[in-house]
Amino acid sequence: MSESIRDIEVSLGPRSYRIHSGPGLLRDESWLCERIPHRRILLVSDENVAPLYLDRLQAALGERELHSQVIPAGEAEKTLARLGEIHDHCAQIGLPRDGVILALGGGVISDLAGFAAATWHRGVDFIPLPTTLLAQVDAAVGGKTAINHPSGKNLIGAFHQPRAVIADSDTLTSLPEREYRAGLAEVIKHAVIADPHLLHWLEARVRQIKERDPGTLADTVIACCRIKAKIVSEDETEQGRRAILNFGHTFGHAIETAGKHGEWLHGEAVAAGMALALELSRRLELIDEDYRNRIIGLMKALELPVEAPRMPPEQWLDLMGRDKKVSAGRIRFIVVDGPGSAVVRDAVDPATLHEVLQWSPSR
Amino acid sequence: MSESIRDIEVSLGPRSYRIHSGPGLLRDESWLCERIPHRRILLVSDENVAPLYLDRLQAALGERELHSQVIPAGEAEKTLARLGEIHDHCAQIGLPRDGVILALGGGVISDLAGFAAATWHRGVDFIPLPTTLLAQVDAAVGGKTAINHPSGKNLIGAFHQPRAVIADSDTLTSLPEREYRAGLAEVIKHAVIADPHLLHWLEARVRQIKERDPGTLADTVIACCRIKAKIVSEDETEQGRRAILNFGHTFGHAIETAGKHGEWLHGEAVAAGMALALELSRRLELIDEDYRNRIIGLMKALELPVEAPRMPPEQWLDLMGRDKKVSAGRIRFIVVDGPGSAVVRDAVDPATLHEVLQWSPSR
Numbered sequence: 001m002s003e004s005i006r007d008i009e010v011s012l013g014p015r016s017y018r019i020h021s022g023p024g025l026l027r028d029e030s031w032l033c034e035r036i037p038h039r040r041i042l043l044v045s046d047e048n049v050a051p052l053y054l055d056r057l058q059a060a061l062g063e064r065e066l067h068s069q070v071i072p073a074g075e076a077e078k079t080l081a082r083l084g085e086i087h088d089h090c091a092q093i094g095l096p097r098d099g100v101i102l103a104l105g106g107g108v109i110s111d112l113a114g115f116a117a118a119t120w121h122r123g124v125d126f127i128p129l130p131t132t133l134l135a136q137v138d139a140a141v142g143g144k145t146a147i148n149h150p151s152g153k154n155l156i157g158a159f160h161q162p163r164a165v166i167a168d169s170d171t172l173t174s175l176p177e178r179e180y181r182a183g184l185a186e187v188i189k190h191a192v193i194a195d196p197h198l199l200h201w202l203e204a205r206v207r208q209i210k211e212r213d214p215g216t217l218a219d220t221v222i223a224c225c226r227i228k229a230k231i232v233s234e235d236e237t238e239q240g241r242r243a244i245l246n247f248g249h250t251f252g253h254a255i256e257t258a259g260k261h262g263e264w265l266h267g268e269a270v271a272a273g274m275a276l277a278l279e280l281s282r283r284l285e286l287i288d289e290d291y292r293n294r295i296i297g298l299m300k301a302l303e304l305p306v307e308a309p310r311m312p313p314e315q316w317l318d319l320m321g322r323d324k325k326v327s328a329g330r331i332r333f334i335v336v337d338g339p340g341s342a343v344v345r346d347a348v349d350p351a352t353l354h355e356v357l358q359w360s361p362s363r
Numbered sequence: 364m365s366e367s368i369r370d371i372e373v374s375l376g377p378r379s380y381r382i383h384s385g386p387g388l389l390r391d392e393s394w395l396c397e398r399i400p401h402r403r404i405l406l407v408s409d410e411n412v413a414p415l416y417l418d419r420l421q422a423a424l425g426e427r428e429l430h431s432q433v434i435p436a437g438e439a440e441k442t443l444a445r446l447g448e449i450h451d452h453c454a455q456i457g458l459p460r461d462g463v464i465l466a467l468g469g470g471v472i473s474d475l476a477g478f479a480a481a482t483w484h485r486g487v488d489f490i491p492l493p494t495t496l497l498a499q500v501d502a503a504v505g506g507k508t509a510i511n512h513p514s515g516k517n518l519i520g521a522f523h524q525p526r527a528v529i530a531d532s533d534t535l536t537s538l539p540e541r542e543y544r545a546g547l548a549e550v551i552k553h554a555v556i557a558d559p560h561l562l563h564w565l566e567a568r569v570r571q572i573k574e575r576d577p578g579t580l581a582d583t584v585i586a587c588c589r590i591k592a593k594i595v596s597e598d599e600t601e602q603g604r605r606a607i608l609n610f611g612h613t614f615g616h617a618i619e620t621a622g623k624h625g626e627w628l629h630g631e632a633v634a635a636g637m638a639l640a641l642e643l644s645r646r647l648e649l650i651d652e653d654y655r656n657r658i659i660g661l662m663k664a665l666e667l668p669v670e671a672p673r674m675p676p677e678q679w680l681d682l683m684g685r686d687k688k689v690s691a692g693r694i695r696f697i698v699v700d701g702p703g704s705a706v707v708r709d710a711v712d713p714a715t716l717h718e719v720l721q722w723s724p725s726r
Contacts, residue, residue: 080447087443091514119482122509122520146485151454157485158521 005031006222010141010229015161019141019229021221023214025168026053026129029060035164036127038100041066042090044113045104046073049131052174053104057129067093071112073105075262078112078147080156086116100125100163106132106179107139107266111154114145118160125163131171133183133217134267137190137224141165142232142245153253165225169218182267184209184302185248189274190224192295193247194231196340198223199298206301244342247334248274254319255308271304277335280348280356286337296361306361313354368394369585373504373592378524382504382592384584386577388531389416389492392423398527399490401463404429405453407476408467409436412494415537416467420492430456434475436468438625441475441510443519449479463488463526469495469542470502470629474517477508481523488526494534496546496580497630500553500587504528505595505608516616528588532581545630547572547665548611552637553587555658556610557594559703561586562661569664607705610697611637617682618671634667640698643711643719649700659724669724676717 005022025031041064045054050070058066069089071077086101095101101124103113110128117126126145130136146157172180191198201223202209208216228245235242252273256264264272278292299306311319320331332346368385388394404427408417413433421429432452434440449464458464464487466476473491480489489508493499509520535543554561564586565572571579591608598605615636619627627635641655662669674682683694695709 080443080450084443087512087519091512091518119519119521121518122507122522144485149450149454155454155484156450156482158482159485 004218006218008222008226008229010161011233012161015143017162017164019165019167019222019225021136021167021169021218021225023169023218025166026171027056027060029062032057032060032166033063035166036061036064036100036102038098038125039065040093040095040099041102042086042093042095042099043068043102043104044086044109044116045070046077046106046109047071048073049105049109053129053131053171057104065093071109073108075108075148075153078108078154080147082112083116083119083147086113087120090116090120095120095124097121097124100127102126103128104131106130106135110135110139111144111146111157114160114162115147115157118145118158123160126160127164127166128162129166129168131168132175133172133180133221134186136167136172136221137183138186138228141225141228142242153257167221167225169214169221172217173212173214178268179265180212181303182265182271185267185271185274185299185304187220187224188295188299188302188304189245189247189270190227191340192274192336193244193334193342194227194340195223198227199295199339203298206298209302240344243332243344244334247336247342248277250320250331250333251276251308251316254311254316257319258309258311258315268305271299272306272308275299275306275361276308276356276359277333279359279361280333280352281335281337283352283356284335284345284348286335286343291336291339308360311357313357316357367581369581371585371589371592373524374596375524378506380525380527382528382530382585382588384499384530384532384581384588386532386581388529389534390419390423392425395420395423395529396426398529399424399427399463399465401461401488402428403456403458403462404465405449405456405458405462406431406465406467407449407472407479408433409440409469409472410434411436412468412472416492416494416534420467428456434472436471438471438511438516441471441517443510445475446479446482446510449476450483453479453483458483458487460484460487463490465489466491467494469493469498473498473502474507474509474520477523477525478510478520481508481521486523489523490527490529491525492529492531494531495538496535496543496584497549499530499535499584500546501549501591504588504591505605516620530584530588532577532584535580536575536577541631542628543575544666545628545634548630548634548637548662548667550583550587551658551662551665551667552608552610552633553590554703555637555699556607556697556705557590557703558586561590562702566661569661572665603707606695606707607697610699610705611640613683613694613696614639614671614679617674617679620682621672621674621678631668634662635669635671638662638669638724639671639719639722640696642722642724643696643715644698644700646715646719647698647708647711649698649706654699654702671723674720676720679720 007018007020101117103110143159143161145160146154149155248270252270255269281287282292296306330346336342370381370383372381464480466473506522506524508523509517512518611633615633618632644650645655693709699705
């Protein structure tokens, strides 16, 4: 089996780690025990994911002292109260400094369990086992952990690099269709901001991607992780260049927040946000209409929503202003200035912005 | 005034910062505004300290948007609930990524506000304004922030380096006698583990120290910060050498925890803990009886308690085992092996340890 495993290293000096991707990783006892050498383990998962993979993991890690904490699924669980419950569990099992917290699930579990690992004993080892496409290409790479505050998403958190990331491709085949598609938004984002070759490659493989061909999936995950790892290596704590990973997110977060009851999945909101960011890039004359349409076309081919909800500009500005990326009162936008290239703009003319906010790709 | 300010740099690459010490720093408007250039500020303090210095700070920083949060004093406030309240306040005033949290008070305020700064927006600037000797020589240096868990002290936290430390010597003259003396335990600790010259210097200045001579105080604070800064620079996240800063603390934490109602101040417990750690060092034949007695003599001259409470060995082991410094089930001790030199020992013979736990400096 081992020849089908791909891996890359994220180079961060003493905090460097490897991302492993491939089928069957969560079943392979000897391989898994090598990557998780810890004696005492707290595994955090949710009620959707735990029934699918917890048993096989417990079997594979049978020699270790494995404790598990299963919480309800969903973004609403990323609270200070849940964090406190994980800390309570850590205390109860006496998780030591050289223990590890595993996160079995999507981005919510990874963010929450990662933040618990960042803060228990001022930092214990953290190994995400991402089970969604979004988490495999995005949430598990970069060391961002967080919980939500009633006033906004991810407002409380820490940078805490994982010890390793174990992305089993098999977990993607059982993903609900809508969630899988939403993950593709982040895949496209990586290609758009940093890799024109990946963009071509994706355009040529729309069918395989929609069919979730395992080989194509593993290649895609590793390609995206390589891009993100490179950007993160250059800028570990998000002072500069790393901001380009937020392409589509300033608009996207506003869309997500406006849809209060979770109508929009994160990836869906990012897709519609990227459409607006592309239009902004075009109006700033950084790209032409053809390039904008090409990316929107790829998103449509992969059945991603590209149409943001109608909102008055004041509401947009209010929702975007709540975003963490606001610096000194100015909203920061990520725009693209060519295939595989993105830059930060924090002084966008309000009139231009208003026009963008009223633009629709279908008109 | 500026010629009386001393400062040193803590070298941590991009996270380097300066510690400033001297009289009148919290009154000096132009000097203060240069060190705290932030537009929006959240100041956290407690009910004992705020009445003494908050007004002068508000006057000195009058041009800025300064919000303050005053909480009850005491270790019992280092909870997840209080942390949540500080986050709520950050949200309410919209503290941005480029905002700052100031901690005006002792170690409790510094630990709690520092942890809030470490986690709000995944890290905003943090500037402690320590007002106790303990906080000036210890809590404000090293980047450790934390809250308590019902099962133990400082179990939840993060490493977050301050942007600067502003230690106004004037604040030490109004400190209650007992709290001042407790701070001297950390001063002695620094000398014992790392600086034989400071040890001589302290022995020659017992009178000036007891009289709180301002010049002696400022020199002492800077000498200790220099020692701690050097050790921390070599080992930012406490993987190795930094552990020697815990000299006296393994025993000391047990003493603190056993005295449930706060009978022992941290520094007092550390003093009695150092006496035991010195006896352990002697039994391991790393130092002789004369050196042990010399240090205990200095502590007595400064009126520090050197006598640990009587407890059965099992209770000691239980209380020490709860400490974070436990690795793979073995308790780690810091011992001294000569004037100004300390090492880590994690395999102490149980019989030797039992003898040490029953030893008393007065017999």
